[in-house]
Amino acid sequence: MIEVKMTDKPKESFYQYVTRITGIAAACCLAIQMLDGVPPTIEQLAHKTLPIAVMVWLLFCAVPFAAHKSWLHRHKVGDAIKRCLTRKASASPLSGVAHIPAADTYQPELAKTFKSEPARPLLSGALPAPFDRLPVNPNPVPPSVLLPDQAAQLISDALQLVGFTVEGELEVLSIESGPTLQTVSFRLPSKVQLSSLVRKKDDIANHLGFHDGFDISSAPLHRSAAAFVMPHRERAFVYMRDLAHDLIQLSDQAELPIILGKDALGSPVVFDLVKMPHLLVAGATGSGKSVSINTILNSLLSCRSPEQLKLLLIDPKQVELLVYKGFPHLLTPPITDMRRAVMSLHKVIVEMEKRYERFSAVGVRNLAAYNQTQKQPLPYVVVVVDEYADLMLVHGAEVEEAIQRIAQMARAAGIHLILGTQRPSVDVVTGIIKANLPSRITFRLESAHDYKTVLDGGSPQLLGFGDGICRMNGKPQIRFQSAATSANDLEATALINDLRSYWLKEDIGSAVPEVWDLEEGMVDSEDPLTDEEIEEERINKPTVEQDHYAIVIDLAREFGGINISLVQQKLRIGYMEASNLVNRLVEERIVGEFNSEKGKRMLLVASSFAKAAEQEQEEWLKRMKQYMCRTRSTRSSELRDVLGIRKEKILQLMTLLVQEGFLHAPTSTKGGYVIAWSDEEIAQYLDDELSAEEDEVEAE
Numbered sequence: 028m029i030e031v032k033m034t035d036k037p038k039e040s041f042y043q044y045v046t047r048i049t050g051i052a053a054a055c056c057l058a059i060q061m062l063d064g065v066p067p068t069i070e071q072l073a074h075k076t077l078p079i080a081v082m083v084w085l086l087f088c089a090v091p092f093a094a095h096k097s098w099l100h101r102h103k104v105g106d107a108i109k110r111c112l113t114r115k116a117s118a119s120p121l122s123g124v125a126h127i128p129a130a131d132t133y134q135p136e137l138a139k140t141f142k143s144e145p146a147r148p149l150l151s152g153a154l155p156a157p158f159d160r161l162p163v164n165p166n167p168v169p170p171s172v173l174l175p176d177q178a179a180q181l182i183s184d185a186l187q188l189v190g191f192t193v194e195g196e197l198e199v200l201s202i203e204s205g206p207t208l209q210t211v212s213f214r215l216p217s218k219v220q221l222s223s224l225v226r227k228k229d230d231i232a233n234h235l236g237f238h239d240g241f242d243i244s245s246a247p248l249h250r251s252a253a254a255f256v257m258p259h260r261e262r263a264f265v266y267m268r269d270l271a272h273d274l275i276q277l278s279d280q281a282e283l284p285i286i287l288g289k290d291a292l293g294s295p296v297v298f299d300l301v302k303m304p305h306l307l308v309a310g311a312t313g314s315g316k317s318v319s320i321n322t323i324l325n326s327l328l329s330c331r332s333p334e335q336l337k338l339l340l341i342d343p344k345q346v347e348l349l350v351y352k353g354f355p356h357l358l359t360p361p362i363t364d365m366r367r368a369v370m371s372l373h374k375v376i377v378e379m380e381k382r383y384e385r386f387s388a389v390g391v392r393n394l395a396a397y398n399q400t401q402k403q404p405l406p407y408v409v410v411v412v413d414e415y416a417d418l419m420l421v422h423g424a425e426v427e428e429a430i431q432r433i434a435q436m437a438r439a440a441g442i443h444l445i446l447g448t449q450r451p452s453v454d455v456v457t458g459i460i461k462a463n464l465p466s467r468i469t470f471r472l473e474s475a476h477d478y479k480t481v482l483d484g485g486s487p488q489l490l491g492f493g494d495g496i497c498r499m500n501g502k503p504q505i506r507f508q509s510a511a512t513s514a515n516d517l518e519a520t521a522l523i524n525d526l527r528s529y530w531l532k533e534d535i536g537s538a539v540p541e542v543w544d545l546e547e548g549m550v551d552s553e554d555p556l557t558d559e560e561i562e563e564e565r566i567n568k569p570t571v572e573q574d575h576y577a578i579v580i581d582l583a584r585e586f587g588g589i590n591i592s593l594v595q596q597k598l599r600i601g602y603m604e605a606s607n608l609v610n611r612l613v614e615e616r617i618v619g620e621f622n623s624e625k626g627k628r629m630l631l632v633a634s635s636f637a638k639a640a641e642q643e644q645e646e647w648l649k650r651m652k653q654y655m656c657r658t659r660s661t662r663s664s665e666l667r668d669v670l671g672i673r674k675e676k677i678l679q680l681m682t683l684l685v686q687e688g689f690l691h692a693p694t695s696t697k698g699g700y701v702i703a704w705s706d707e708e709i710a711q712y713l714d715d716e717l718s719a720e721e722d723e724v725e726a727e
């Protein structure tokens with residue numbers, strides 16, 4: 028442990044100097060008085076005067092000096108006593124969160140003062156397999172930890188440069204350092220308010236040379252004090268091996284142990300996924316989200332065998348999770364196709380329901396209790412979706428509903444979700460998803476609004492490269508630096524390959540791993556009825572309001588089927604009304620039986636409403652094309668205003684225009700649609716439209 032010592036020497040005041048000299052003079056006089064006429068020898072003098080001089084010195088000089096000093100430092104003494112008391116109180120066992128103080132008692136100030144990263148054993152070669160393959164961190168501590176006098180000088184200079192008066196030496200109260208940040212708490216100079224510092228934050232940051240990540244806050248537990256949060260000039264990379272012994276310890280207590288990284292004090296941030304019980308991981312491109320998901324997967328795969336843990340990996344971007352192909356833990360090879368991804372989510376729901384049936388057969392309520400009663404325990408299932416926004420964009424309501432059902436009910440069945448997204452906008456991280464995923468991690472995001480969506484408040488300035496905030500189960504936020512298996516991408520991939528080989532060797536002779544066939548039991552929803560059947564089914568006209576019918580059928584076409592919650596959500600009606608509407612549609616055989624795999628009732632007939640919807644769609648497509656050709660703008664918000672239809676519908680129509688070759692799809696998540704037609708084609712189209720309109724007018 029690196030302990031930083033205060034180096035400031037107390038200065039003697041004139042009053043103390045006079046007291047000391049007077050004391051010594053008085054002692055000498057007294058001693059001489061006690062001698063009896065004969066001139067004393069040096070020995071006698073030393074023998075008699077020294078003890079008296081010491082006594083007098085103590086009385087007149089040392090005691091007043093000590094009293095004077097303790098009066099000056101009365102705040103520090105009080106704070107130290109408070110710290111001791113609170114530390115005792117917070118030493119209680121934790122629930123849900125292992126190895127770090129429970130989030131509601133989490134007070135970095137309490138943890139250390141003038142201390143940087145705890146020095147942990149580097150554990151080279153001392154770990155059991157499969158952890159022994161993890162590389163040792165060459166530089167576990169950041170090199171730029173400030174000493175108190177350096178910090179005092181730096182802050183004092185910056186304050187004076189922005190116009191504050193600092194009299195005497197600035198009193199630094201504590202310095203706390205983690206891999207990414209150091210927090211310096213100091214006593215506010217007289218006549219300086221915290222609010223005035225906060226107002227000048229940008230200027231102070233500028234003088235200190237920080238462009239990002241600098242912050243000013245109050246210093247908890249210190250009165251009249253402020254804290255400067257300063258990023259290290261050179262950050263320390265956090266290796267998974269730095270936290271390996273914490274993970275191994277946690278592995279004994281937790282069902283699904285995961286590592287996130289180190290907090291602002293350098294303490295490990297590790298959790299049991301079972302208690303979270305699902306995670307949302309947000310982060311703009313390049314922020315460190317995929318590295319973090321990889322660290323989580325490496326933690327799980329290092330601690331749990333294929334019999335204990337099954338994984339379902341969904342990777343629409345086809346980049347990040349494909350490296351896990353071939354692990355015996357996988358229920359099916361990593362899924363990259365959107366349709367299969369949605370099918371796999373339905374399969375998870377079916378698995379969940381099957382598990383509940385098994386539980387009720389033996390009279391237990393959750394997986395842990397079930398496994399205690401069985402010779403062949405069931406594994407936990409972790410579903411990881413690397414880019415969840417892509418799925419939402421294509422299969423919005425269907426995915427949202429599946430996620431909602433899994434998030435609400437799968438915990439007891441031992442099924443847990445980890446959803447990653449680059450774009451935590453409100454149409455991706457919807458209210459329903461948020462309500463069901465109380466544990467969230469965020470890395471650097473593009474806007475304050477995005478942070479608000481993920482964290483429900485606050486707009487931190489995260490630095491990227493694994494600088495993150497987690498908020499587990501609604502508890503207070505913890506800032507952390509994410510861990511990685513290696514700083515080198517190639518080595519990180521090689522480590523995953525080693526881990527796979529380890530389990531493939533270990534797995535010999537064990538039970539055959541369960542593998543899911545995603546197609547099994549799926550109903551072919553694309554099999555429509557013949558025209559005759561359609562006409563037959565259309566005999567009885569709907570008896571409820573026509574526009575509701577039309578909308579519901581439109582929804583069924585748009586989302587590949589309907590269910591009550593979709594109808595409720597889209598029509599903004601109550602459960603009973605939606606349920607009656609769906610029941611009537613079932614009675615009239617407009618939609619079919621409930622398909623538990625898809626969680627929906629499929630559209631059976633292309634009724635007159637459906638035909639009308641088709642015509643309406645044609646009309647919208649035409650109007651969209653006209654608008655885009657005239658204005659050359661493809662902005663969905665403009666189209667929504669011009670056409671007066673929902674944004675989801677606009678996006679669906681855009682997809683059709685892409686298929687038609689009129690538009691190019693966005694090439695990046697931030698990019699927009701681009702008109703694929705050439706200028707000549709556009710001019711020709713507008714001409715044709717104009718002459719068609721003229722023809723119509725003439726005909727009339």
Ligand SMILES: Nc1ncnc2c1ncn2[C@@H]1O[C@H](COP(=O)(O)OP(=O)(O)OP(=O)(O)O)[C@@H](O)[C@H]1O
Nearest residue numbers: 310311312313314315316317318492493509510511
């Ligand atoms: N924990 C970390 N410590 C240090 N550097 C990191 C860390 N995590 C990520 N980085 C750096 O950031 C880069 C991008 O990280 P990552 O691939 O995880 O980004 P991402 O958020 O997943 O982006 P995208 O969504 O575009 O894939 C990495 O190649 C690495 O250089």
